[in-house]
Amino acid sequence: MVIFQENVSFDHYFGTYPNAANASGEPTFYARPFTPKVNGLTTALLTNNPNKNNSNNGTGAINPFRLSRAQAATADQDHDYGPEQQAFNGGAMDLFPAFTGSGETLPGAPADENGNGQVMGYYDGNTVTALWNYAQRFAMSDNSYGTTFGPSTPGAINLVSGQTNGVTQTLNGTANEIADGHGGLTLISDADPIGDVCSSPTGNQVQLGGKNVGDLLNNAHVTWGFFEGGFDLTQVNANGTTGCKRSTTSAVTQTKKADYIPHHQPFQYYASTANPTHVRPTSVAMIGHQGDAANHQYDLNDFYSAVEAGNFPAVSFLKASGYQDGHAGYSDPLDEQQFIVHVINFLQQQKDWRDTAVVIAYDDSDGWYDHQAAPRANASATTEDALDGQGVCNARGTLPGVNSKGQPVQGRCGYGPRLPLLVISPWARSNHVDHTVTDQSSVTRFIEDNWLRSERIGGGSFDAVAGSLEHLFDFFQPFPEHRKLILDEQTGEPVKQPHSPHG
Template sequence: MAIRHILSLSIGLLSAMAHSASIQQVPTTPVKHVVVVMLQDESFDRYFGRYPIAENKPGEVAFHAKADTPKVAGFTKQVMTHNPNLTNPFRLAPAEPTCDLGYGPLAQKASYNHGQNNMFIWLDSEAPSNSINDDGCFPQSVMGYYDGNTVHALWEYAQHYALADHFFASDYSSTASGLINEIAGGTKGVLPKRVPGVDYHDDLIGNNYPLYDDGSSGRGLVHLTRANIGDLLNQHKVSWGAFVGGFAPTSHVSGRAVMASRSLNQQGSIEPDYIPSNEPFQYFKSTANPHHLPPLSDKTIGLSDQANHQYDLSLFWTALRNQQLPAVSFVIPKTGQNGHVGSSSPLDEQTFLQTLITRLQKSPQWSNTAVMLVWNNSDGWYDHITPPKAPRGMIGLGYGPRLPFLIVSPLAKHNYVEHKMLDQGSVLRFIEDNWQLGRLGKHTADYYAHSLDDMFAFHQQKTTS
């Protein structure tokens, strides 16, 4: 029996290695490695509304912008002092805890009130009150923002690399559907149709757990049958992987993997490292790893084997150390560091980002790597710019809130702000164009998305890290 097991593993390893040898797809730009960091729950104004001006109060990490820092479409005097909402935007201190508004897709859309942008404090069409929600949020909390004394690392990345100030969600979304949008360009066609969390357009608007995950339980599990970016990468034999915090099982019960690791965040809360709805590839049978199986060996990370391209985050560091990063990596931090309000904070989020980017910068692969920092949705936080109308043929509720977006790479333009309209589909489009994958469909966000090319300096001397 042991011999059969060894033979099976050997055959699988040889098959994966043969697949590796067959990979011939050459990128069309100097970018050989894309690392998409999938973060959560921030609007552009909440992180960059005051960029590049920080208050620099005593005891806080000081931020001083470069003299040639370009302007962004941030807060204006009118927005700061005569806001159409019931409260003007107000600054949050670094140590001030964050909270979860709990705004769903429909409430997010209603906040803009047909371009008047005056309903952000109203919760789900109900008049505001002085009561707080279960997570400790006052209705007025939606107007809070941070400056460079809190999101210091992000502002520094903007100073040295490329920031977009008109980057929008591809749709109004929940946590789960926002992450799915980032890999599939939409959530239409979710199954089953008649469960809470699925709207009458067959779009996912709730945080239903994925069907193909041992960590999922209860009613309302859903899945999608359409293609995601992983399918295109597989079809064209491009190496890729999703590296997820807490994905490795801590035990097995009745043949099912149990992911029970937990971590303390900087607010003193113990959070589960893995939540199934934070792993978008698990919603698709074609890219799921239901039992959280490890790869056959370190050499098959990024290739097709029993792990099906879904890995624990620790294997990203393994691949980086071995100089074997896949061509495309989706990095999903553990819950306490993914920026999701209520379970994470800007400081937790930045701790992870600084670790990730610093380690990448020290790698020989850094010279041809592009790190893209992408947020899934805004959680309802205030942003003063109304999302543009979506093309008639695009699936979903329409372009969603404006989000932060940065490209951190020696190939990115230096201290650059992109003002062109972009969205989450633009990240998909870059991957598709760079490896000539084609599009996910004629109604998905990537089909209509604008290019990220202007944020790169391919024709210029590489910026220094």
């Protein structure tokens, strides 16, 4: 199963892993012996950073700085397709404040750490404590990337199809699409799915052609589902909100946010896998199964109900309610931690835990600083590209599109920013950092390799060139059912459990 979160660069959460400041009043983190190092923020990057030394960053020209637990609420940074490329500056990685910085005043922060300089902030194991503890007990990657540059919707689409080309319909303009060079369009920003009753009636909407991994799973009769907070429009929240306006106010950010966000639901963009009116499943027993009215699209509550009833889909995608998805501006690391820990604690109490693998992945970087330039996997030349100068994104080649008859299409510059990726499973390697190059479509490839006999989506999908997640696993673990880590949802610290003779 996949827990797909929002808007975090690798350095933003893991830049100083496994070394935490352990400031007074915060949960503590001390690394296990022989914890491997990550490609993170070195002393040179922390004290003499290229962004500090580039005067084009103006007042935001500062070194990376630690955000405390009390600074969990931050501004949303700029993370559009073009500005993210400009921040990379041809691989120099030195123009983040100038192009993706978008800050606000932080409590107790020096003046130069506000404004555009906020984009240089990072957390450590005293705030993202749960994720650091999961990395200690299980496996993580320090070399995984967004498949392309850009915000949430391209990231979500790349997760399930590896293909943002092939827009078949648009409504209310084409503000989030770019011409692909063969008479078609490529999606490069956040458009809502056409037909979803919760999509903005005045905003740009799109539908995509081609196939996604849900289509492949259906053809193979494999059970699956996408479970997103707020998808059930019949529920009423404690604050009285219901329907598409179901919402929750974060106690950390003090922001009221819709639980269900249409442009975070990738399967709604495809006619074959959409449930545009949010029809409820006919029964708990039918969750995940083909032919039901819900068409594999569900509320988060349906996931818990299905698993508790012994109906655990073979492949599950989980999306938090807005306030817990980690997206800066309305969510935060502390709300996000509660969601992730709640899910994983729940899974570890199930009889199927022995056969479960959880991938924690992210849709985009939010524009947060990361020092590692991405591998050049796919070139593009549009008016929105800027990685190597205006209109230029160089790479070793350009993949074809959905309807381009094998010809290369534009608007898919990648790989994009480096993102966190963790695997939590009885079969995950322990205290392991993998350096294999992977991207969001590597998750699709893993599903294809395990359930679909390595069938690929085709049509220029990145899954054909994606790195494998297999190096994060060790399938010779002794007593895998005893490999559990129960954490406190509030602090992210381990909860003491009765002693197991197998550890």
